[in-house]
Structures are given as structure tokens and as C-alpha cells.
Amino acid sequence: MAGWEVRPSDPGRDRRRRLLSVLLVLCIPLAFYAGSLWQQRTQPVSVAGQSVAAQRNVQLLREVEELNQRVAVLSSAEKVSQQANEQSRLSIKLLEEQIYTQQQDLASYKGVLAPDSRREGLRIKTFELQATERPEHFRYKILLSRVGKSEKPLEGHLQVLIAGKQAGQDVTLELAALTAGLPDALAEQSVAFAFKHFQAIPEAGRFAELALPEGFVPREIKVRAEVQGEKPLLRTFKWNQEE
Numbered sequence: 001m002a003g004w005e006v007r008p009s010d011p012g013r014d015r016r017r018r019l020l021s022v023l024l025v026l027c028i029p030l031a032f033y034a035g036s037l038w039q040q041r042t043q044p045v046s047v048a049g050q051s052v053a054a055q056r057n058v059q060l061l062r063e064v065e066e067l068n069q070r071v072a073v074l075s076s077a078e079k080v081s082q083q084a085n086e087q088s089r090l091s092i093k094l095l096e097e098q099i100y101t102q103q104q105d106l107a108s109y110k111g112v113l114a115p116d117s118r119r120e121g122l123r124i125k126t127f128e129l130q131a132t133e134r135p136e137h138f139r140y141k142i143l144l145s146r147v148g149k150s151e152k153p154l155e156g157h158l159q160v161l162i163a164g165k166q167a168g169q170d171v172t173l174e175l176a177a178l179t180a181g182l183p184d185a186l187a188e189q190s191v192a193f194a195f196k197h198f199q200a201i202p203e204a205g206r207f208a209e210l211a212l213p214e215g216f217v218p219r220e221i222k223v224r225a226e227v228q229g230e231k232p233l234l235r236t237f238k239w240n241q242e243e
Helices: 011-113
Strands: 121-131 137-147 154-166 169-174 190-195 198-201 208-211 216-227 233-238
Touching: 121 154, 121 216, 121 233, 137 154, 137 190, 190 198
Parallel strands: none
Antiparallel strands: 121 137, 137 198, 137 208, 154 169, 154 190, 154 216, 216 233
């Protein structure tokens, strides 16, 4: 008959096609289920890791805040200490000036009331010496006075030498050289003075500072004063002890 076509029939191949179609249909929900199960298993691990990192960040922030607080406390304590030191320095300076004023008054009375038998003129009263917290650094002050009733200023020059040993050799050093670069440094080897009754070097009864060379062992201090028209006056002080 025209229009008819004869095709061979294969029941086995038809069954395989139907089975493959069924498997494809079943794989779709299985794939979705497997994806959901994997996401559920991995998500807690990620969340747990984020939680640990967050806790660590919080701990670090706390430690930084504690360190900042400690730094603030230490900075405040240092400022308080500096203020206390400055206040102490000003108090000492004020006391030294008050003592100096009293010494001036006392020297004036002693000069006026001194017996006539005593030789009038310049006196090298003391060479005060104090140790400091720094090795080989010392504070010093020289006190000069006069005896007599004269109101004319006593003028002259003062030279100070410090004798000792260094490397086994006798050495004599100028005081001016030992004050270089320090507060109240002496500009010249000799110190000019002019006073009626009393004078301190440095002025106002303050202490100046000197620094000994490394290895230098001081023995004595020689203070020489010269007044125009008079014989030079020399007085020797043992280191830390008046001779």
C-alpha cells in the first residue's frame, strides 16, 4: 500500500529509553537535596570561624584600651613628677636667696662691730661644695666678706684652682674650665667682684656646677683674691673639708 512504512520493533531499546528518562527525572531532586545537605554541613563551620575571629577582635580591642589607659596614667605621673621637681627647685632657689640676704645683713653687722685690732679688708669666708646625683659633678659656692667700717666698695678679681692627680701626675685645673657648658659657667679664668660687706659667687647665694674630668682625683682648692693696692689673699680648702 502506498504511504505505509514498515519499521522493525526493538522492545529492549524502548525499555532502556524509558528507564533513562525516569533516572533523569529522579536526578533533579536528588541533586537539589545533595546541594542543600552540603550547604547545611559547611555553613556552621564558616559561622563558627567568624564567631572565633569576632571574639579575638573584641579581646584585642580590650587589650589596646588597657594599654592606652596605662600610658595615660604613666604620662600623668611623669607630669606630676616634673611639676614637683620644678616646684622643689624654685623653693630651694628662694631659700638660698633668703639665706644670702640674711648673710649679707650679718656680714654688715660683723664688719661694723669688728674689733679695731682686727685687720680690715677682704676675707675669703668659704668654698662650699656639694655632691650631685651625677658622678664627677658637684655644686659649689664661694663666699667673700670684708672687715671694717668703710662703705667704699671693695673691688678685685678672684682666681680658683683645683689641684689633684690624674694618671698618677699632679694636675692643677682652672675652675672656669670645669664649668664650661654648664649653668652659670664662668666666662673668664678670673672672677670680678665688687661689694661693700658680703658677696656670693655665683650671685644671690645660688650654687653653680662644675664637672671634673674622668680619672681626675681632686685634693684641694686654692682661692686667690687680688684687690688693687693690697697684697693678694690666698686661702686653701681641702676637697670637701676646709683647711
